[in-house]
Amino acid sequence: MSTDPVKEFMSSALVTWVRTFESDGGGGLTYAALADGVFLYDVMQHIDGRNGGGGRPVNRHPVDAASRLANLAAVLLRIKAFYQVSRCAWLPSFEK
Secondary structure, three states: OOOOHHHHHHOOHHHHHHHOOOOOOOOOOOHHHHHOOHHHHHHHHHHOOOOOOOOOOOOOOOOOHHHHHHHHHHHHHHHHHHHHHHHHHHOOOOOO
């Protein structure tokens, strides 16, 4: 019995967590809304409000695969920047 991979993904723990950032509680979150990268970018902005993301703006109305990929690349840059800052905060200081 095969399952729909999109349906399976949308019921995953990660998507359930991301839904908590939606103003209506996540009831209207769709796969398309995640795939265009705008909502994920906004989630990262909420988590890490610094002016980050490598200076790459997000296209709020992506119309093709290239603009959606650019948005997801901006999300990835925000995640990397947040991780690097968080990781460095835990590193011990060796200065005397």
